[in-house]
Every structure is written in C-alpha cells, then in structure tokens.
Amino acid sequence: MIYSIEVNALSVYAGKTRLMGPISFNLSNGGTLVIMGETGAGKSLIAQAILGTLPNTLHAKGQITVNGRRVDQMRQSARRRMWGTVIATLPQEPWRALDPLMRAFRQVSEAHHYVGGKKRSLANADTAKAFETLGLTGAEKQLPNTLSGGMAQRVAFAAATAGNAPILLADEPTKGLDAERHTKVVELLAKVPKEGGTLIAITHDVSVTRRLAGEVIVLRDGALVEQGKAIDVLANPTSSYTQSLIDADPKNWPQSEKQSDLAEKRDVVLTVENLAVARSGKRLFEGFDLTLRAGERVALVGPSGIGKTTLLDAMAGLIKPEAGTVTRAQSQSRHTVQKLYQDPPAAFPARIALKHVLKDVARLHKTDWSSVLTTLEKLGIHPSLLDRKPDEVSGGELQRISIARALTVGPKVLLADEPTSRLDPITQRDTLNMLETMAAAENFAVVLVTHDRQIANKWADRTIILT
Amino acid sequence: MTDQTPHLTHSEARSAKPRFGFAQLTGFALLAVLAIGALGGPSLIGQDPAKQSLLSTFESPSRSHLLGTDNLGRDMAARLLSGAQLSLSLALLSVITAGLPGTLLGVIAAWRGGWTDRLIGAFSDAVLALPGLLLVLMLAAISPGSWWALYAGISLTLWVEYFRYTRQRARVVLSEPAVEASRLLGLSPWVLLRRHLIPEIGPGLLTLAAFGAATAVTSVAALGFVSVGLRPPTAEWGVMMTELLPYWREAPFLILQPVLCLIVTVLALHLSVGGARRP
Incomplete structure (x- = not known):
C-alpha cells in the first residue's frame, strides 16, 4: 500500500517543551483525516509541520513522508515548491490570505495561471467555472474587504485548489460560515477524497467530522486523546473529553425552557x-x-x-x-x-x-x-x-x-x-x-x-x- | 471551564518584561546629557562663547579651556554648548509647533469625516506642494541669519506629516467595533481619545517627533554650513564647521567636535524611540 501522507511520531517542540504529539497516521489517496480539538490543542501545528511553515521558534521531530518522499529532511526551498501543486492549504482566516488590493476573480485566475501553469485564457475559463460552482457569481469584481466572511472563504478555496494539488489541508474551514455555506464548504471538501485526493481537515465542529468521516484524531493540550475511524469514535468515544466535544455540538444540547407567557x-x-x-x-x-x-x-x-x-x-x-x-x-x-x-x-x-x-x-x-x-x-x-x-x-x-x-x-x-x-x-x-x-x-x-x-x-x- | 487562561504568577506574566531595551536606555541617557547641556548653556562652565583672545588660538584642552580654543581663541566648550542650545531649542520648538496642530487636525479630520476631512486634507496637500528648502532660502534672503526665519522655514510644512499619520491611523482605530462599543456604553469623547486613540497612535507619533527633531537639528547645521542659515559669529554647529574647516590639518581635533555633537544628537534621538513599537 502506498500512502500519500505518512506521519510517524510527529511532535512539535518549543525549545525543550513539547507542545504537541507524538502522533502518527497514514493516509492513502482518497483518504480523509479530521483533526479535532479546541483552540490551543495544537491542531494547526500538525498542518504547519507537514507544510514546513512552523514559526522559527518551534521545531518538529518525527518523520513526514509525502508521496514517498521524506519532506522533513528536505530543504525549505524544495518544500516550498510542493505548495499549491502537491499540498494545498486553505488557511484559517481566509480574508488575510487574500490580497486586499486585488479583485476576487484576478486572485483566483492568477493561481490557475502561475501555480496551475495554465494559459491565461484557460485560467480565466477555469476561474469562471469555479466561481459558478462556488456560488460566487457577481463577486468577480469585488475587493476582499467588500466580501463577506463566507464569500472570502470560497474565494480562498478557489485559489487554493487552483493548482490541483492532490493533498488539501483545511484549517477550520467552516469557522464563521452560515448554515448553508457551511454545508457547501463541507461538500466541497468531501469531494476532494472522492476524486482521489487526500484531505486533512482541522476543526472543532463535530458535525464537520461526522460528514467528512474517514479517520479522526482528537487532541487535547497537544496530547493525543483518541484516534480511529470517525464513525466509531463519534458513536462510542472512549475518552470523556471526546464525549464532551460531542455534547457541545448544538444538535446535542438540552432544550432550554421556552418562556411562552x-x-x-x-x-x-x-x-x-x-x-x-x-x-x-x-x-x-x-x-x-x-x-x-x-x-x-x-x-x-x-x-x-x-x-x-x-x-x-x-x-x-x-x-x-x-x-x-x-x-x-x-x-x-x-x-x-x-x-x-x-x-x-x-x-x-x-x-x-x-x-x-x-x-x-x-x-x-x-x-x-x-x-x-x-x-x-x-x-x-x-x-x-x-x-x-x-x-x-x-x-x-x-x-x-x-x-x-x-x-x-x-x-x-x-x-x-x-x-x-x-x-x-x-x-x-x-x-x-x-x-x-x-x-x-x-x-x-x-x-x-x-x-x-x-x-x-x-x-x-x-x-x-x-x- | 475548559477555556481558562492559566493563572500565571506575576514574574511570568507577560507585562512583566522590561519596558526599554539597552539601546533605548542609551538614547535616553545621551538625550538627558544633551538636555542638561542645552538648558545650562555656556554658563555651565562660566565661559563666554563669543569672547575672542587672539593670543591663545588653537590651544589644547586645559583646565581653563576644557575642549581647547578655536582659531580666534574662543572657548570651544562654551561654543558647543551655545550651539546645543540653538539646535535643540529649535528642534523642540519645531516639533511642538508642528506636532500639536498636525495631530489635532488629524484627529478632527478622522473624527468628523466628510467635508471637514476633505477641506483639511486639501489644505495639507497644498502646503506639501510648497518646497520647504525653497522656503528657507526665500526667508534667508529676506532676513539673513535670523533664527526665526530658519525656524519658520524648517517647521512650516512639517505638520503635514503628523496630520497624515494621525488621520490615517485614527480613521482605522475609530472604525473599530471597540470604539462603537465604548460609544454605546456612553463613554465620553475624552475617554475614547485616552483609551483607544492615544495608546494606538502615541508610539508612532513619538517616533515621528524624534525623527523630526533629528531632521531639524541636521537641517540647522546643514544650512549653517552652507552659510544660508545662521551667520557667524553665532556659535552654531554648522557655522562652526565652516569656520574650522580651513584649519582641519592643523587642528583636526577642533572640527571633529561639532561634527561629533551632531552625530551624537541624531543618534540619541533615534535610539530613544528605536524600540518604542517593538511588540
């Protein structure tokens, strides 16, 4: 079995203090991994370690293999060449990932052109197609600061996936989205493994985990709490922390008393x-x-x-x-x-x-x-x-x-x-x-x-x- | 609560780190020395900077002349102190007279917006179109060697910098939800200024002021050096450099003194604000 991503005993350290890990997982093409946990649990550190974008004060230990190549031993410049074409990332605050002075359409078509290596005309056609699929019609001429959070998220998604990278890292992709957009973004993400890609999603939202399924890793304060098939973990969590995360899903809240009189x-x-x-x-x-x-x-x-x-x-x-x-x-x-x-x-x-x-x-x-x-x-x-x-x-x-x-x-x-x-x-x-x-x-x-x-x-x- | 910030002991708390770095403290110390020199002036050492003594020219440093004497036998230390007085007072005055109106107009423009903003903005653009150097030359031609002409030339256009910076930053700060929240809570404009605006734009304004003061000091010296600014026999650093330049071979020690004073002043001003905005 050839894995598209293989992570073995990955930990992230600040000096001598371990912030996260050790964790291990394997994903093959068509696989999905969801990393769950609260803010500060170290979820984003995993994504940064895989990409090679950890801040200078932190360092990672352990082995990371992407498509059979040990990326943790690669030079920074070599890792950088993989961004967008091998691993794409959907950042946490999409409006910060967009150029504030460039109109939405241009941002995406530029990614198609430069990262995807397509001709201008093809890049424009593909961008138009992406805008239509993502429900962004009408937003082509808008600057990022006039886009709503959900729209900015989708523009960033369109740009991130323009290079056709088989591996997609999505960091809190549904944060701040309304119910309908939430569903749409999760559908978009679910398409990635269906089309043979590999998806790593970071979220604190149980409903996202449920819909994306696949593997799940639950982190708390940087330590692995639970790991396994999402269906099993969500149905029969072995740790009380996982249970409390599930309970916190609004769907599972107890009904507040309705004051009717x-x-x-x-x-x-x-x-x-x-x-x-x-x-x-x-x-x-x-x-x-x-x-x-x-x-x-x-x-x-x-x-x-x-x-x-x-x-x-x-x-x-x-x-x-x-x-x-x-x-x-x-x-x-x-x-x-x-x-x-x-x-x-x-x-x-x-x-x-x-x-x-x-x-x-x-x-x-x-x-x-x-x-x-x-x-x-x-x-x-x-x-x-x-x-x-x-x-x-x-x-x-x-x-x-x-x-x-x-x-x-x-x-x-x-x-x-x-x-x-x-x-x-x-x-x-x-x-x-x-x-x-x-x-x-x-x-x-x-x-x-x-x-x-x-x-x-x-x-x-x-x-x-x-x- | 799972969402609790850990309670750090005081020594670990973030706000306990030292406020100023070494470079900044050096800047403050140098500034303090310069300020004492400028405040006290020549009377600190009890010498008259203008008193010539042709019998004792180019003297080496001694007990009666701490830094020696120049080509006309005038006491160098007294002349340097007198120069410090001139340069620093002009720098201070130009910073205050440019900084205060500039900042005020900036806040007003950002606060009121609309026509007020456009009017003040247009006025500041018009002032910027006036080249400062040309103004100095013009004023110098009208009243040669006048301290006030020099001051006016250097600082008349300087307020625009403060205005633009303040307006830009204040517009951003005032549109934040935090300001809206404070307004809803009924807090007065004064509190909004004190809690929101000043902490945000203060450090930047200080940097502008220090750099502006340094520029003013060098401008005075540069204009003096090319004989456009103050005239001899005024003891001013730039003028002193011109006077001592012909003797640099015999007495390099002398011309070095005003040059060093200038370097130290600019350095002190820059260092003192260097770390002000470091996170």
Whole structure:
C-alpha cells in the first residue's frame, strides 16, 4: 500500500517543551483525516509541520513522508515548491490570505495561471467555472474587504485548489460560515477524497467530522486523546473529553425552557415597527417588526450578507433606519441597549488593561465596583485576569468579560451579534448558558444573531428567520 | 471551564518584561546629557562663547579651556554648548509647533469625516506642494541669519506629516467595533481619545517627533554650513564647521567636535524611540 501522507511520531517542540504529539497516521489517496480539538490543542501545528511553515521558534521531530518522499529532511526551498501543486492549504482566516488590493476573480485566475501553469485564457475559463460552482457569481469584481466572511472563504478555496494539488489541508474551514455555506464548504471538501485526493481537515465542529468521516484524531493540550475511524469514535468515544466535544455540538444540547407567557407578565422594552435598513445605498430588507419584552430570548437567523448586523445597528441606534421606527420604553436611558460583538478582542481597546475599561464604564454609570466584581464572579472570571490586556486572555473569557461590561450599564436589551461563532463548541455552550442565566437574573432581553438554526432552536424563546 | 487562561504568577506574566531595551536606555541617557547641556548653556562652565583672545588660538584642552580654543581663541566648550542650545531649542520648538496642530487636525479630520476631512486634507496637500528648502532660502534672503526665519522655514510644512499619520491611523482605530462599543456604553469623547486613540497612535507619533527633531537639528547645521542659515559669529554647529574647516590639518581635533555633537544628537534621538513599537 502506498500512502500519500505518512506521519510517524510527529511532535512539535518549543525549545525543550513539547507542545504537541507524538502522533502518527497514514493516509492513502482518497483518504480523509479530521483533526479535532479546541483552540490551543495544537491542531494547526500538525498542518504547519507537514507544510514546513512552523514559526522559527518551534521545531518538529518525527518523520513526514509525502508521496514517498521524506519532506522533513528536505530543504525549505524544495518544500516550498510542493505548495499549491502537491499540498494545498486553505488557511484559517481566509480574508488575510487574500490580497486586499486585488479583485476576487484576478486572485483566483492568477493561481490557475502561475501555480496551475495554465494559459491565461484557460485560467480565466477555469476561474469562471469555479466561481459558478462556488456560488460566487457577481463577486468577480469585488475587493476582499467588500466580501463577506463566507464569500472570502470560497474565494480562498478557489485559489487554493487552483493548482490541483492532490493533498488539501483545511484549517477550520467552516469557522464563521452560515448554515448553508457551511454545508457547501463541507461538500466541497468531501469531494476532494472522492476524486482521489487526500484531505486533512482541522476543526472543532463535530458535525464537520461526522460528514467528512474517514479517520479522526482528537487532541487535547497537544496530547493525543483518541484516534480511529470517525464513525466509531463519534458513536462510542472512549475518552470523556471526546464525549464532551460531542455534547457541545448544538444538535446535542438540552432544550432550554421556552418562556411562552411573557406577553402578560413582562413589560415591553423595545418596539421595532416597519423597519427598513440599507447598507451603502442598497436596501437590505423592509417591513421588519419586533416587540421585545424584558427577559425574552429572541434568535435572529439568516444567511450571511442579509443584513443582520445592520439591523442590530439600527436597533442600537447606531445608524439611522431608512424607514420605520425603533422605540425604547420611555423610562429607559439611551444606554440600556447594549451590544456584544463577534470577535471579542476587537470589542476592547487593544493596549489597555481590562480593569481600566471596566472601571471607566462603572464610574460613568455610577455602578459600584464590587457589584461589577460580583457579576464577573458569576460569569466565572477571576479578578486577576483584569490586569491583562485583551489579547492576553482567551476568547471565551473575553466574551464573558464583555457581557459583564454591558451589564455594568444595567441594560434592558442586549444585542448579541454572533457572540460565539469564533469560540470553541464547549466554550460556546457555556457562554450561551451564562447569557441565559444572566438574562433571567437581571431581566434583560437578548437578541441573538446566529447562523446556526440548531442553536436558535435550542436556546431561544422564539426564532425570527430573515430571508 | 475548559477555556481558562492559566493563572500565571506575576514574574511570568507577560507585562512583566522590561519596558526599554539597552539601546533605548542609551538614547535616553545621551538625550538627558544633551538636555542638561542645552538648558545650562555656556554658563555651565562660566565661559563666554563669543569672547575672542587672539593670543591663545588653537590651544589644547586645559583646565581653563576644557575642549581647547578655536582659531580666534574662543572657548570651544562654551561654543558647543551655545550651539546645543540653538539646535535643540529649535528642534523642540519645531516639533511642538508642528506636532500639536498636525495631530489635532488629524484627529478632527478622522473624527468628523466628510467635508471637514476633505477641506483639511486639501489644505495639507497644498502646503506639501510648497518646497520647504525653497522656503528657507526665500526667508534667508529676506532676513539673513535670523533664527526665526530658519525656524519658520524648517517647521512650516512639517505638520503635514503628523496630520497624515494621525488621520490615517485614527480613521482605522475609530472604525473599530471597540470604539462603537465604548460609544454605546456612553463613554465620553475624552475617554475614547485616552483609551483607544492615544495608546494606538502615541508610539508612532513619538517616533515621528524624534525623527523630526533629528531632521531639524541636521537641517540647522546643514544650512549653517552652507552659510544660508545662521551667520557667524553665532556659535552654531554648522557655522562652526565652516569656520574650522580651513584649519582641519592643523587642528583636526577642533572640527571633529561639532561634527561629533551632531552625530551624537541624531543618534540619541533615534535610539530613544528605536524600540518604542517593538511588540
């Protein structure tokens, strides 16, 4: 049996400390390997070790054989020649992999031309074909910063696969994609082994593992937890950690209690009537109505690009609606509508210790510092973390700190813009559980924007679907 | 919680690493020495930089003349100190008068956007079209050897740099979700400036300021050296170089002194901000 990738006792070290490994696996043509684990488990290190893109401070030990050649002993320049033609990679943050000054079509056709070695006309034809298959029609002339996350992902996919490399490494390919795109990207990836290629996918999403099947490796803190056929591992996990990863899949969440009798008991905190919003002159939707009551949990579901964020901005009073009204209950100050953001580090000033940020808000709203600390404690945040800067704490913790920051104001409505889509599944579940508890305790309404119908169904009192 | 940042002890925590590197500390030390020299001036050593003594020209360093005397028997140390006073005060003044309005206009343009931004931007472009060197030459022709003419020529167009840098960076920072969050929380513009803007653009502005000061010092010396800037008998480093140039064979030690002063000043300014933006 000839393997396309053979990895034997691969470990990654920083100096003398082992960060990841040892792991071993073999894949032949048509094989799939899924590497699972949370952020910081060392999943990406495997991909980097195979590619030869480890940062200088790290080094790999063990044997890596690609198509019968020992790549770990090759010179860097020789390994580099394999990129795109033998091994292609779909990076984690696709918008960072794209040239910000080049239009989408050009980025892909260039890859066909230079990496795939095709003539310009053929490269253009193939690019057009790829754009059609990937549902990117109309985006040809767009610059990467005007593409939505999902579109950028697909442009990056089109560029990565342009060189026809038989081996594809996909690092968190579905991160931040809506349900439909999620399915499409997984289908795209599943095609790779079907057509005789080899796929290595890195993910923390159990549903991706289930769909791609093949082999699975579960990592935790760099150590191998479990390895085997995906079907077997998912059906009968031997480790409790694998089990907890499976439990964290929104499909397996327990159903939250639906509060159905709010209309009689609770006050209306926000009314939206006949709202229409537009972004850069384009009308996104109109005639949107919503009545929010204290303590209510509403999920807003819809594909990316539909204008969910813009709608939230209008509800928060950050932008002027095109038509219609957003009315707060009269007793409320304008600060009672607060927002949670998708990317927690981007929601805090980068160079300031978190303590100062929270203290600024507490001072302004005359909230007692000790009550802020109590809230933090309820959210499971140790006060010592507040001496750090935003990039020195984990995403889940930072999102909980931003919940605490919003609560300092005494909000009546919390607009959560995909607050957990960048978090690991276990953290995602914990964060949403806490949000639910807090909303009940402090009696504020939550509008949760999500692209995951499962989450909406399990978590919210009611779901509004935007189409 | 599986998603916990490990609690590091204080000595391991990231913020505990030293703030300044060796090079930067050297820069600070040199700057401090220069600042003392410039503040004290010739009176530090109790000598008059203009007092000639034709009986004691080209003297070697001695107790009464620490760095010797020049071709007219003037005390070199006093003249160098007087030069430091001139160069550094001009550098400081030009940095302040260019940096403050430039930064302010930049923040205003980024904050207000729209017409304000376009108007200030157009004005700054118009100023840039004015060549600084030409301005110096023109002003020097109008009032030769005037310190103020020199200052105006060097710094009138300098604010555009600060304006462009601040506007560019501030636009990026102000459009971040973090700023939106702070606004929603009701934080005042002053807090937004202090927490978001200043920490982001401060280090870059300091670098601009230090490099601007170094450029101002060299400009003064260069203009003095080609007899466009200050005139003899003013004790200015560039002027001193011109005066001492004919005697470089007999007294190389003398002409080296203003040259070294200039090098050290520029080096000190560059070193002091060198590591400011290192992650």
